[in-house]
Amino acid sequence: MTTDQIRGHQTILEMLDRALSRGRLPHALLFAGPVGVGKNRVARYLAQCLFCEQTPSDQLSCCRECNSCKQMAAGTHPDLISIECPPDKAILPLSLIIGSEERRGREGVCYEMSLRPMTGNRRIAVIDDADKMNAESANALLKTLEEPSANYLMILIASELDAILPTIRSRCQLIRFAELSADDVSELLLEHQLAESPEQAQQVARLSGGSLDVASQLLDENLQELRTSITRLLCQHPFRPQAFSQAVIKAVDDIGGNTAAQRKTAHWILHFCADFYHQALQTAAGHESAVNNAQIDKFVNGFPGSTEDRIEKLGSLLDRLLETEEQIDRNATISLCIENLSEDLRSLQKSTS
Structure with a gap:
């Protein structure tokens, strides 16, 4: 070494x-x-x-x-x-x-x-x-x-x-020890041949929170598919709370009776949602996004009003996700938390429908 x-x-x-x-x-x-x-x-x-x-x-x-x-x-x-x-x-x-x-x-x-x-x-x-x-x-x-x-x-x-x-x-x-930079995580994923491409390595590294362990977990095929599914639901205008909550609750239930594993899956999903809204916020504010994603551009453009209105609305969506994460950390019922979150996400976006 x-x-x-x-x-x-x-x-x-x-x-x-x-x-x-x-x-x-x-x-x-x-x-x-x-x-x-x-x-x-x-x-x-x-x-x-x-x-x-x-x-x-x-x-x-x-x-x-x-x-x-x-x-x-x-x-x-x-x-x-x-x-x-x-x-x-x-x-x-x-x-x-x-x-x-x-x-x-x-x-x-x-x-x-x-x-x-x-x-x-x-x-x-x-x-x-x-x-x-x-x-x-x-x-x-x-x-x-x-x-x-x-x-x-x-x-x-x-x-x-x-x-x-x-x-x-x-x-x-x-x-x-501090977190690793996204660039360091991306390069390590490629060095260890964990990621299939530089694009995948960069995407996963951005979500990893500076941890190679977390990045490796994010490369799991099931998590990749789950993230794609959740992102597709978040992109929709109008937002469909029932479809979103059903997809999330099913993903959590599929884990089985292991409560710790179910909460971990719920946190992954909230993490995916937060990343999507964060990228949308960056785009709405006119900053260069970490990803070049037509889905995010379309989602942001679906919000009426001024740039300030869009930024405020996206900030509210992020705040609501954080509140749900804190509730789950306090051992609240996951399904109830997700159902309430889904309705609130619709309420915060209803002016876009």
């Missing part, structure tokens, strides 16, 4: 490089920021630089040719301990921190970090989903953080900083 493969975080890389050159790299780092922006990638790059057998330990660089670099590339370096929350769990299991009940204290990241390095003079632990630790897991980790060994490094990764206990945060140096 090289710095060319890490996008959007040059300032962080420079800060880590300065810390190494001055011999001031802390024993514990907390990488905090949105999901899918490259926190884990930076953590592993730092580990590879520290493990590298050919480059000085006070430089953030690696040769990519030595045994350690090759082991890092293969994910088999014996002195890198890496854990994350299993996909089917909401809480990072205590067993990953201090071992299972049968082997408590004889396995887990705390035990691994008490052992001598197998190669070189370092051990590094990367704890992804650190914000999913409960109080018991966090307290179990505290002793290891409080009594660091020389040349041992722990990197905690979190997307929800507020979920990290103050006792953990106080023992780590916090490094904040």
Whole structure:
């Protein structure tokens, strides 16, 4: 891995490089920021630089040719301990921190970090989903953080900083990660051959909120079809609330009984709607839109009145979507929220019919 493969975080890389050159790299780092922006990638790059057998330990660089670099590339370096929350769990299991009940204290990241390095003079632990630790897991980790060994490094990764206990945060140096730019996300999608074309990559990147993970999800064929269907309904003059609500509720119901998944789908749909109205707002205001879309032009031109009237109406539509999103976040009934939203969207647009 090289710095060319890490996008959007040059300032962080420079800060880590300065810390190494001055011999001031802390024993514990907390990488905090949105999901899918490259926190884990930076953590592993730092580990590879520290493990590298050919480059000085006070430089953030690696040769990519030595045994350690090759082991890092293969994910088999014996002195890198890496854990994350299993996909089917909401809480990072205590067993990953201090071992299972049968082997408590004889396995887990705390035990691994008490052992001598197998190669070189370092051990590094990367704890992804650190914000999913409960109080018991966090307290179990505290002793290891409080009594660091020389040349041992722990990197905690979190997307929800507020979920990290103050006792953990106080023992780590916090490094904040920002969202990636749409251009960075688009280029990463093409580099990883996730998008079929530059146009698709740009479209998805614009909706991703600066997250490669979100962008990858948006490439799902079902979501692509859903977005096309929702956009077609939004374009219509006059707006048809019943058709819109039926389409949305069906898409949510098709997920099944998993309430969390249903709410996620509802949020995707609201996200698609908000993006459509936002692009329409940009067009109405005379700004260059991120997309050249005849549907949006036709939709905007369907509004009577002055430019100011169109902008005000589109702003009201966006505000109403935000209100629905907040209602769903408060666990309101999804179908009722969508039905009320549909009627309100018609009311806000009725002068265009």
